[in-house]
Amino acid sequence: MIENDNLIRKAEPADHEQIIAALQNWWGGRDLTAMLPKLFLNHFSDTSFVIEKDRQMIGFLIGFISPALENEAYVHFMGVHPDFRKMGIGTTLYERFFEICRKHGRHIIRACTSPVNRGSVDFHKRIGFRLEPGDVEIDGLPVTSDYNRPGDHKVLFTKLI
Amino acid sequence: MIENDNLIRKAEPADHEQIIAALQNWWGGRDLTAMLPKLFLNHFSDTSFVIEKDRQMIGFLIGFISPALENEAYVHFMGVHPDFRKMGIGTTLYERFFEICRKHGRHIIRACTSPVNRGSVDFHKRIGFRLEPGDVEIDGLPVTSDYNRPGDHKVLFTKLI
Numbered sequence: 133m134i135e136n137d138n139l140i141r142k143a144e145p146a147d148h149e150q151i152i153a154a155l156q157n158w159w160g161g162r163d164l165t166a167m168l169p170k171l172f173l174n175h176f177s178d179t180s181f182v183i184e185k186d187r188q189m190i191g192f193l194i195g196f197i198s199p200a201l202e203n204e205a206y207v208h209f210m211g212v213h214p215d216f217r218k219m220g221i222g223t224t225l226y227e228r229f230f231e232i233c234r235k236h237g238r239h240i241i242r243a244c245t246s247p248v249n250r251g252s253v254d255f256h257k258r259i260g261f262r263l264e265p266g267d268v269e270i271d272g273l274p275v276t277s278d279y280n281r282p283g284d285h286k287v288l289f290t291k292l293i
Numbered sequence: 294m295i296e297n298d299n300l301i302r303k304a305e306p307a308d309h310e311q312i313i314a315a316l317q318n319w320w321g322g323r324d325l326t327a328m329l330p331k332l333f334l335n336h337f338s339d340t341s342f343v344i345e346k347d348r349q350m351i352g353f354l355i356g357f358i359s360p361a362l363e364n365e366a367y368v369h370f371m372g373v374h375p376d377f378r379k380m381g382i383g384t385t386l387y388e389r390f391f392e393i394c395r396k397h398g399r400h401i402i403r404a405c406t407s408p409v410n411r412g413s414v415d416f417h418k419r420i421g422f423r424l425e426p427g428d429v430e431i432d433g434l435p436v437t438s439d440y441n442r443p444g445d446h447k448v449l450f451t452k453l454i
Contacts, residue, residue, distance in 0.1 A: 152442050165442040166327035171367055175359040198336040199357065206332055281313050281326040 138221070138245040140228060143180035143192060148173040150189050151211075153183075158211050159249075168194065168209060179205070183221055190216040192227040198237050199248055205233040207243040222255055228291050239293055247273050253287055261289035298415070299382070301389060304341035304353060309334040312343075312372075319372050320410075329355065329370060342389050344382055345395040351377040353385040355444050358397050366394045383416055401454055405447040408434050414448055422450035423437050 143151075148170050155164045173180070176196040183191040191212040198204040207229065212221045233241060243261065245252040247270040257263070266274035270285065279286035304312075305396040309331050314365045316325045334341070337357040344352040352373040359365040368390060394402060404422065408431040418424070427435035431446065440447035 167330065169328065169369075172371060175361050175365075175367055177361045179360065192405040195362065196336070199337050199340065199360075200338045204336075206336055208332060221426070246294075280330040 137185065138190070138224070139184045140181055140224060141184070143173060143177050143182050143194065145170065145173045145177065147182055147189070147192070151192055151194075151209075152153055154189065154192065154211055155209075158214055162246075162248075164209075164262070172208060176208075179229065179232055181225055185216070185227060191221040193229055195229050195258060197233065197238055201240075203238055204237040204240045204242060205229070205236070207241065214271070217251075223259055226259055241291045241293055243289045244279065245289070247271060247275050247285060247287050251280075256289045256291075259291070261291040264288035264290055298345055298346065299351070299385070300345045301342055301385060302345070304334060304338050304343050304355065306331065306334045306338065308343055308350070308353070312353055312355075312370075315350065315353065315372055315374070316370075319375055323407075323409075325370075333369060337369075340390065340393055342386055344386060346377070350374070351388055352382040354390055356390050358394070358399060362401075365401045365403060366390070366397070366399040368402065371404070378412075384420055387420055394454060402452045402454055404450045405440065406450070407447060408432060408436050408448050417450045417452075420452070422452040424448035425451055 136190060149292060151168065151173070152174040154164050155168060160182055172194050179196050180194045181192065182189050193207060195207040198206055210222060210225055230241065243256065245256070253273060263274050266276045268275050268277050273287050275285045277285045312329065313326050316329060325397070333355050337355060340357050341355045342353065343350050355370040356366060356368040359367055361378045367390060371383060371386055391402065404417065406417070414434060424435050428436050429436050434448050436446045437449055438446045
């Protein structure tokens, strides 16, 4: 499907390598590659998307429908190439994901980010995510400390669709 | 359910903290905590298990039914406390997982491990997993190089149930 000259398509296992490269380059030097083992591309490709311009990947979203929480879905990663931000790429990816969620009868969408990633916090607020209460405040944000492991604090997002 | 005085039960989000502690202590010093963000406990609890003895966790398995690959299921982590190995704990955990997989009509079970984890390789072979061909050989094992990210080589396992 073409939107604004960009091609949005389902992610495939073969995309893993370029997504890992993006994780190394699009997040301002933080190495997040351990967070995206290949299993996410092998098994959640039906609910994950890549967006391309001139055959170059400029954005991706990795999400899944929760098997345990029957009204929920989760976005594990969403990234947009730094040269293509503020152009609606992230919104397009999320809208496609929401569409799939509605088809599966899911109305609670969750995601999280590190408090240092202010761009991600602002983006999620802009598209209608609410910030969950945390147990500490960092830079004015509600943060759940040690969320994924000791020292890995997270801002938790929820959106009802 | 009690088996050999041990209690096996579904994993819960509240187990995440003790599983993270196990990841730091049961793998001989390798820090694998980045591989198990809380999402696995929040969303895959119906297909993940904890086994306890005297209310102490002595083993766990984190797995899921593949949404994209309709005959497959995947085990992301399985660990047994070092003091309780070679007692059938891992086999019990896998058998419970296989039972769930059969109920979902899944007959191909996949998992992977690092070539350095010889104990895991031997265990998976013992319970009937086949080692997939790789692109390199390390210590006599078929290894898929850079499987999860550059430098993260893996031995891939498959079992038909």
